[in-house]
Amino acid sequence: MIEIHLYGDLRRYIGQEDPRQDAVAFLNARLGLTVAEALQELGVPLDEARHIFINGLYDPEGLERKLQDGDRVGVFPRNMTMPHIRLFAPRTKHESQA
Amino acid sequence: MxxxxxxxxxxxxxxxxxxxxxxxxxxxxxxxxxxxxxxxxxxxxxxxxxxxxxxxxxxxxxxxxxxxxxxxxxxxxxxxxxxxxxxxxxxxxxxxxxxxxxxxxxxxxxxxxxxxxxxxxxxxxxxxxxxxxxxxxxxxxxxxxxxxxxxxxxxxxxxxxxxxxxxxxxxxxxxxxxxxxxxxxxxxxxxxxxxxxxxxxxxxDDRGGPGVEIKNPELFEQGIKKLTQASLTHDVTKKGGALNTYGTNVLVNIMNEAGGYPTRNFSSGRFELASQISGETKAEIIHKRNGEGMTGHPCHPGCIIQCSDRWANPDGTFKVSVMEYESVWALGANCGIGDLDKIADLIWLCNDIGVDTIEMGDTIAVAMEAGLLPFGDADGAIRLLNEEVRHGTPLGRILGNGCVFTGRAFGVTRVPAVKGQGMPAYEPRAVKGIGVTYATSTMGADHTAGYTIAPEILGVGGKADPFAVQKADLSRAFQATTAFIDSTGYCLFDAFCVLDIPEGFEGMVESCAGVLGVNWTTQDAIRLGYEIIRKERLFNEAAGFTRAHDRLPDFMTKEPLPPHNTVFDVPPEELDAVYDFSKWPKEVVGEVAG
Structure with missing residues (x-):
């Protein structure tokens, strides 16, 4: 199972607009499924998916990442960002391939 | 004059x-x-x-x-x-x-x-x-x-x-x-x-005052035009952008997702009630109550970012300003409290009694760790502030002297502080770059000491990728730039738009040069920042500070923090390099005598 947490204006794509509730979609893990494909399945326009965390790690190339069973993805729209994001350690190449 | x-x-x-x-x-x-x-x-x-x-x-x-x-x-x-x-x-x-x-x-x-x-x-x-x-x-x-x-x-x-x-x-x-x-x-x-x-x-009372002399009005006008343009187009600072829509509290969900949202006295990086106190929820409640509350509130005349807010009670009457990220975190997640109305009560009390919300949040969390009251006990926290701190009872005086003092009084060893000052709302075990700033800043653990400008502007290695430079170099550059921005009168949040839009930073510098009647480049501005942090560092050294004070608390190097289960492992040599004047970028500051 893969958890996809949507924030801000992205919540509406899975019908959970109350910000007091976590907006989480669950998808079955499939070999080679990327974040972009998962978001398309949920009906989230990719150009609105601006900032992506995978298992709590900010990933500037998050859309292209292949997902694994148990992964947690956090997706924020363009207007939910802070420069602090640049302080988060990006995933290393090694971690991305793992 | x-x-x-x-x-x-x-x-x-x-x-x-x-x-x-x-x-x-x-x-x-x-x-x-x-x-x-x-x-x-x-x-x-x-x-x-x-x-x-x-x-x-x-x-x-x-x-x-x-x-x-x-x-x-x-x-x-x-x-x-x-x-x-x-x-x-x-x-x-x-x-x-x-x-x-x-x-x-x-x-x-x-x-x-x-x-x-x-x-x-x-x-x-x-x-x-x-x-x-x-x-x-x-x-x-x-x-x-x-x-x-x-x-x-x-x-x-x-x-x-x-x-x-x-x-x-x-x-x-x-x-x-x-x-x-x-x-x-x-x-x-x-x-x-x-x-x-x-x-x-x-x-x-400034009525009838002479006003501020602007020595080079053309340069000044050119500068504020560039900066205004940057501010009004950037996703963080523009109308409807992150700060204007959600306030600084936009960061709750971001930091929580990143696993770097300190919870219950820095014992976890995720708070299960984060969604209850997030910027999204705050804005939603303010709009639903539809009374005297508002988002997009300017904290001073002439602010075009307007990240402040005015929080309303359930009946719509005004309660408190401002429900910002640090305060909501300190008196919320860090104390295990997930109720915005209770947090509003606590912020109101801090503002009235005159104590720092961050320090008091850290302090109450340490008191909770000590067993004075359980985590999540909002009414107990209200009582501590209103009955003890406000009246200066012996317990109130312990709490009112901050988290280190309180930790010592009650034998708590998990005390999140550097140089005696309680940490703000970014967990250094999850966000190591800010940990370097907490450790080395002349101010003690300080979240405002380390915002960033593109490395090219700062001359810290000539690479555009902020991750490519050493953490010491990056932190030092942040600290110098912040010292400059703190000198201008501009809000540090202007750093958000000048970070990504170089003309914005040029505009900031030109507007200052216009007022002063000088010809400053962005390099001159950064050099001024370095001069400021150097003076601060020398003052601290003369006050008795050594490298031992440029360290995070012991527990953060030993206790892994969930969910990433990492410790703070930036080597001491890297921390020491931040204020090693011989390592400062010569192309910016010239030769600095130690």
Whole structure:
């Protein structure tokens, strides 16, 4: 199972607009499924998916990442960002391939 | 010609002085730290007669430059024992500047203990008035009374009972356009320094003042045009952007997702009730209650970002301003409290009593860890503030002196602080870059000391990728740039748009150069930032700080933090490199003598 947490204006794509509730979609893990494909399945326009965390790690190339069973993805729209994001350690190449 | 206003609390005299040439191009933090460096003995007691409280608007404050109403407050900190600059929005900066005053220096100490005064500053000069009727009063009542006495619209700088009682967590409050007490130079206990001077409040009435001289109006106009353009187009700072829509509290969900949202006294990086207190939820509730609350509120006139808010009670009546990220975190997640109305009560109390929300959140969490009350006990936390701290009971005085003092009193070893100052809302075990800043900043653990500008601008390695440079280099560059921005009067949140839009930073520098009548490049601005942090560092060294003070608390290097289960593992050599002057970028600062 893969958890996809949507924030801000992205919540509406899975019908959970109350910000007091976590907006989480669950998808079955499939070999080679990327974040972009998962978001398309949920009906989230990719150009609105601006900032992506995978298992709590900010990933500037998050859309292209292949997902694994148990992964947690956090997706924020363009207007939910802070420069602090640049302080988060990006995933290393090694971690991305793992 | 701008003047310095020197206020001697020993003989209760005031005098205006010409600005020495060495201070002519300084403002804000650059000026407060330089005056402290020049005039305050580093080994003096922070609450004794030799310490000084220096108050300075920024270089462009008082002009029409957007979002430039920050006032810097400086002194030797009773919390850290080192130099301190803490700045706030509100009404004071622009009004001090428009009276032609570059800085107010408060020195000495009244011979008669327990007497308090109000300093009134207006176009005719300055005078000290007795303030016995304000003694012991909270900041909300102080603001109301002073507007009644001095006229609506005047700026008020003041301290609550905590500052009068010389508590190290006491901040200095500035009122806003609605005369709400809530804009705080909170960090480092400068409220206690003001209290030790017998100064309860400063009233600034700028009517009829000379205004701010702009020596090169063309350059100034060009600068503010560029900066305004950057601010209005960037996702973080524009209308409808992150700050304007959700306030700084937009960060709750981001930091929580990142696993770097300190929870229950820094024992986890995720809070299961984060969604209850997030910026999204805050904005939704304010809009639904549809009363006196609002988002997109400016903390000072002329702010075009407008990240502040006014929180309303369930019945729609106004409660408190501002529900910002640090305060909501400190008194919320860090104490295990997931209820925005309770958090609003706690922020209201901190603002009234006059204590820093971050320090008090850290302190209450340490008290919870000590077993004084359980995590999540909002009513217990309210009681601690309202019955103990406000009245200066023995327990209240322990709490009012911050998290390190409280940890020592109750035998708690998990105390999140550097140089005696409690940590803000970014877990350094999850966000290691900010951990380097917490460890090494001249201010103690400080979240504002480390915002970033593109590395190319800073000359820290010539690479565009911020991850490609060493953490020490990056942190040092952030700290220098921040010191410059803190000197301008611009809000640090302008850094958000100048980070990504180089013309924005050029505009910021040009607007300062326009006011001062100089030709500054962005490199000159960064060089000034380095000079400021160097002076601060030298003051701290003379005050007894060593490399051992540039470390995070022991537990953070040992206890893995969920969910990433990482410790803070930046090597000591890297921390030491930040303030190793021989490693500073020569192309920016030249040769720096150690």
């Amino acid at each position: 701008a003047k310095l206003l020197r206020v001697n609390m020993t003989d209760l005299s005031v005098r205006f002085e010409d600005v020495p040439e060495k201070y002519a191009l300084l403002g804000g933090r650059g000026l407060t730290s330089s005056i402290i460096y020049d005039e305050v003995p580093p080994l003096c007691h922070p609450l004794g007669p030799d310490n000084k409280l220096v108050i300075a608007p920024g270089i462009v404050s008082g002009t029409k430059a957007p979002t430039s109403g920050r006032t810097s407050f400086g002194g030797k900190s009773p919390l850290t024992g080192g130099i301190k600059e803490s700045n706030a929005g509100g009404l004071s900066s622009q009004k001090i500047a428009r009276l032609g005053i570059k800085a107010i220096i408060v020195e000495g100490q009244p011979k008669e203990k327990g007497r308090f005064y109000v300093l009134r500053v207006d176009k005719d000069g300055a005078r000290l008035l007795p303030a016995d009727h304000l003694k012991g009063k909270g900041m909300y009542e102080v603001c109301d009374l002073l507007w009644k006495e001095h006229g609506e619209g005047v700026a008020i700088i003041g301290i609550g009972p905590a500052g009068e009682m010389l508590m190290s967590a006491a901040g200095i409050c500035v009122n806003d356009q609605e005369n709400t007490a809530g804009r705080y130079a909170g960090r480092g206990g400068l409220g206690a320094v003001m209290g030790s001077k017998g100064l309860k409040a400063i009233v600034i």
